[in-house]
Amino acid sequence: MKKTFYVTTPIYYVNARPHIGHAYTTINADFLARWHRLDGYDTFFLTGTDEHGEKIAQAAQRAGKPPQQFVDGVADAFKKAWETLHISYDDFIRTTEERHKQVVQRYLQEIYDRGDIYYGEYEGLYCVGCERFLTEKELVDGKCPDHGVEPEPRREGNYFFKMEKYRSWLRDHIQKHPDFIRPERYRNEVLAILSEPIGDLSISRPKSRVSWGIELPWDPEHVTYVWFDALLNYVSALGYPDGERFKKYWPAAQHMIGKDILKTHAVFWPTMLKAGDVEVYKHLNVGGHLLADGRKMSKSLGNVIDPFDWARKYGPDAVRYYLLKETPYGLDGVVSEPGLIERYNADLANDLGNLLQRVRTMVLKYKGGVLRRVDPGTQEEGVLRAQSNLPATVRRLVGELRFNQALEEVLQFVRSLNRYVNERAPWKIRDPEDLDRVLYTVVDGLRTASVLLEPALPGKMAELRAALALGELEVADVASPRGLADGHRIPEEAPILFPKIETEKKKEKKGAGSQPAAPSERPETVGYGDFARLDLRVARVLEVEPHPNADRLLVFRLDVGGEERTVVGGLAEHYRPEELVGKEVVLLANLKPRKLRGVVSQGMLLAAEGSGGRLALLTPDRDVEPGSKVS
Numbered sequence: 019m020k021k022t023f024y025v026t027t028p029i030y031y032v033n034a035r036p037h038i039g040h041a042y043t044t045i046n047a048d049f050l051a052r053w054h055r056l057d058g059y060d061t062f063f064l065t066g067t068d069e070h071g072e073k074i075a076q077a078a079q080r081a082g083k084p085p086q087q088f089v090d091g092v093a094d095a096f097k098k099a100w101e102t103l104h105i106s107y108d109d110f111i112r113t114t115e116e117r118h119k120q121v122v123q124r125y126l127q128e129i130y131d132r133g134d135i136y137y138g139e140y141e142g143l144y145c146v147g148c149e150r151f152l153t154e155k156e157l158v159d160g161k162c163p164d165h166g167v168e169p170e171p172r173r174e175g176n177y178f179f180k181m182e183k184y185r186s187w188l189r190d191h192i193q194k195h196p197d198f199i200r201p202e203r204y205r206n207e208v209l210a211i212l213s214e215p216i217g218d219l220s221i222s223r224p225k226s227r228v229s230w231g232i233e234l235p236w237d238p239e240h241v242t243y244v245w246f247d248a249l250l251n252y253v254s255a256l257g258y259p260d261g262e263r264f265k266k267y268w269p270a271a272q273h274m275i276g277k278d279i280l281k282t283h284a285v286f287w288p289t290m291l292k293a294g295d296v297e298v299y300k301h302l303n304v305g306g307h308l309l310a311d312g313r314k315m316s317k318s319l320g321n322v323i324d325p326f327d328w329a330r331k332y333g334p335d336a337v338r339y340y341l342l343k344e345t346p347y348g349l350d351g352v353v354s355e356p357g358l359i360e361r362y363n364a365d366l367a368n369d370l371g372n373l374l375q376r377v378r379t380m381v382l383k384y385k386g387g388v389l390r391r392v393d394p395g396t397q398e399e400g401v402l403r404a405q406s407n408l409p410a411t412v413r414r415l416v417g418e419l420r421f422n423q424a425l426e427e428v429l430q431f432v433r434s435l436n437r438y439v440n441e442r443a444p445w446k447i448r449d450p451e452d453l454d455r456v457l458y459t460v461v462d463g464l465r466t467a468s469v470l471l472e473p474a475l476p477g478k479m480a481e482l483r484a485a486l487a488l489g490e491l492e493v494a495d496v497a498s499p500r501g502l503a504d505g506h507r508i509p510e511e512a513p514i515l516f517p518k519i520e521t522e523k524k525k526e527k528k529g530a531g532s533q534p535a536a537p538s539e540r541p542e543t544v545g546y547g548d549f550a551r552l553d554l555r556v557a558r559v560l561e562v563e564p565h566p567n568a569d570r571l572l573v574f575r576l577d578v579g580g581e582e583r584t585v586v587g588g589l590a591e592h593y594r595p596e597e598l599v600g601k602e603v604v605l606l607a608n609l610k611p612r613k614l615r616g617v618v619s620q621g622m623l624l625a626a627e628g629s630g631g632r633l634a635l636l637t638p639d640r641d642v643e644p645g646s647k648v649s
């Protein structure tokens with residue numbers, strides 16, 4: 019029997035049209051789903067929409083539409099968006115569907131019958147944006163940190179789920195299963211939440227206030243709290259409890275989410291499963307946020323990037339590849355249109371597209387389009403070694419959620435094929451057999467690369483394989499090199515796979531010729547005004563980890579007075595991560611965010627350079643609150 023794999027995206031609220039944040043999470047999930055299908059798993063990929071609750075009812079009202087009509091429209095927009103981006107979901111669940119409602123009511127009744135739900139009065143601070151009560155601790159300057167608004171004080175009769183009862187079980191489970199929540203920084207965050215009482219969870223809303231929801235089966239005056247409703251989509255879509263899909267795919271589930279919904283998935287959801295006596299999911303994979311100009315993209319900030327606009331201009335695969343390749347999974351990433359163009363031109367147009375073009379031209383010109391499977395010689399050894407290791411390396415990296423590195427490995431291999439072509443210089447080879455050998459090696463290498471890149475570039479890799487007549491392939495077909503048959507013939511015609519994107523700047527340069535910039539004068543002294551423009555702050559180090567792509571860099575998570583920042587510093591040779599946690603440091607906080615080897619640094623730490631180049635971090639000489647100004 020085939021191994022099973024089940025991957026989900028969050029179900030998206032239908033109060034907003036699909037944007038790049040949704041696309042990012044969904045593309046990551048699609049990448050995993052596609053990889054597992056190609057790697058021989060029986061795979062099920064679920065996405066969908068979250069359509070109940072106050073926020074949605076308000077949005078429908080603003081749009082002047084009845085809620086159901088409104089949510090139907092936005093759910094369709096999500097489906098279209100996923101089609102545009104080549105998202106290969108197997109099912110699309112909507113929480114207003116009958117199949118979902120039935121499961122929610124059944125699940126509630128089961129937990130209620132077991133005595134894990136009770137009625138009580140609740141008084142607290144409610145954020146409509148989050149659709150939950152926030153604790154005092156979560157507020158920053160009295161406001162919700164994610165939505166920037168003061169939560170409303172509310173007092174109402176609610177049903178409660180005995181969540182606190184399962185806290186120690188959950189803590190044990192996370193401790194015993196180190197990869198339950200990944201990457202590790204988020205696991206630590208959850209363990210910190212669980213080290214203190216989490217309280218019980220209010221799971222209903224009085225219908226008099228919110229009517230857009232699923233009624234509690236034992237009290238129709240209340241509707242189910244939207245998160246309790248939404249989280250159950252992961253099993254309702256499988257036909258919980260008796261459906262074939264449920265038996266087959268649960269609990270082999272991997273939920274892909276963004277870090278903003280960590281608590282609901284890492285605390286609410288597993289305790290809900292435990293209370294219903296259902297095995298918990300296998301992994302919670304937590305992604306970072308995509309930032310535009312250094313800040314989280316959001317409608318209210320007006321800095322939302324439209325991935326569909328990019329997809330129209332550059333093709334869906336370019337967008338997928340860029341988002342997967344640019345940012346290590348789990349960390350925040352900055353994306354921009356020039357960044358996409360640069361990545362596309364470098365990796366896809368220059369490295370991969372050109373190689374295909376070159377080799378096709380040579381096979382057609384020198385060999386009439388036919389390849390001969392000639393035994394390799396010593397000059398092929400390097401390529402063959404890299405090629406035979408590649409599938410296993412990619413499998414390992416994908417398993418560790420290092421999607422960007424997995425892609426980089428394949429690109430490195432493609433670059434090594436380019437070097438091999440340059441070194442072997444087929445255009446100079448006189449021996450026909452040796453020429454066959456070189457051309458075969460390159461096409462066979464591209465055959466392997468095409469399979470391993472397919473999860474990121476599904477449309478383009480199908481085109482690449484058509485250009486080389488390779489047909490449908492799986493990872494098993496490229497487990498070892500030289501799988502291409504003797505006498506293989508490639509087609510005479512094929513479109514250019516990745517036409518280079520010309521940028522305005524380059525076009526201008528071509529026309530006008532470029533002028534070297536005048537060296538800027540460096541003033542010897544600065545006025546106070548210059549200094550005052552620097553926003554220097556004290557920050558407390560919350561966490562430090564090695565940079566995933568660079569040995570000399572460390573990635574810091576800092577508390578800058580309620581605001582959290584990620585900062586990259588070249589300190590790996592000077593400090594061990596553990597000796598830095600808890601320290602107070604000085605941060606240049608208004609430095610323009612920039613990406614250092616794939617990780618966005620939101621500021622710079624100040625350090626002094628001692629003799630021999632040894633760096634020492636600056637710290638205040640007595641305790642001050644994080645966020646304090648340095649002047």
Ligand code: MSP
Pocket residue numbers: 027028029030031032038039040042043068248249250251274275276277278279306307308309314315316
């Ligand atoms: N409906 C809930 C999820 C319920 S799951 C049982 C929800 N929906 S949402 O529409 O707000 O989408 C949330 C998800 O979208 C985030 O967790 C994240 O995966 C993704 N993103 C939204 N904005 C984002 C960025 N700017 N960057 C990356 N992803 C973010 O919460």
